[in-house]
Amino acid sequence: xxxxxxxxxxxxxxxxxxxxxxxxxxxxxxxxxxxxxxxxxxxxxxxxxxxxxxxxxxxxxxxxxxxxxxxxxxxxxxxxxxxxxxxxxxxxxxxxxxxxxxxxxxxxxxxxxxxxxxxxxxxxxxx
Numbered sequence: 001x002x003x004x005x006x007x008x009x010x011x012x013x014x015x016x017x018x019x020x021x022x023x024x025x026x027x028x029x030x031x032x033x034x035x036x037x038x039x040x041x042x043x044x045x046x047x048x049x050x051x052x053x054x055x056x057x058x059x060x061x062x063x064x065x066x067x068x069x070x071x072x073x074x075x076x077x078x079x080x081x082x083x084x085x086x087x088x089x090x091x092x093x094x095x096x097x098x099x100x101x102x103x104x105x106x107x108x109x110x111x112x113x114x115x116x117x118x119x120x121x122x123x124x125x126x127x
Contacts, residue, residue: 009125010034012047012054014071016062023109024117031118044071048078055124057084058117061108065089085120087113099124 011028015021015037028035036051038044048054057075059068068089075082084091085101087108092100101120106113 008032008034009056009121010036010051010054011056011058011121012036012038012044012051012075013058013060014038014044014063014068015060016064017060020062021060021108024114027114028117033121038071041067041071041074045074048075053079053082055083056121057082059084059086059088059091061088061104063088065091083120083124085117 009032011033013021013025013035016039018037025035025037034051036047036054038047057072065088068086068091072082072084072091083099083101085103087103087106090102090104092102099120101116103113103116103120106116108114108117
């Protein structure tokens with residue numbers, strides 16, 4: 001990631017079971033990225049508004065598609081261009097101008113999964 005932008009990147013992660021994502025969340029924090037964790041719509045909204053927004057929503061592989069869609073729709077009423085990286089359900093919309101990284105082919109705790117996510121986040125930082 002570029003260190004020319006001194007503003008700390010912040011992500012909101014939507015999890016089911018936290019265990020598969022722990023290594024990835026620790027890696028993000030070691031990279032200097034602020035990480036908030038939600039397990040439902042109410043927590044996602046509270047954290048999003050409390051932080052004044054996030055740079056990206058990250059969806060874990062075990063999140064139900066309906067929950068992922070509800071959270072994303074709710075957050076995009078405030079930030080229509082909220083980028084999303086998903087290790088699970090496909091949350092892309094044809095009418096959405098936002099960037100979405102489909103990472104379902106990677107395990108979130110693998111080096112490849114972490115690398116793909118960090119490259120996506122690095123590109124967001126350069127925007």
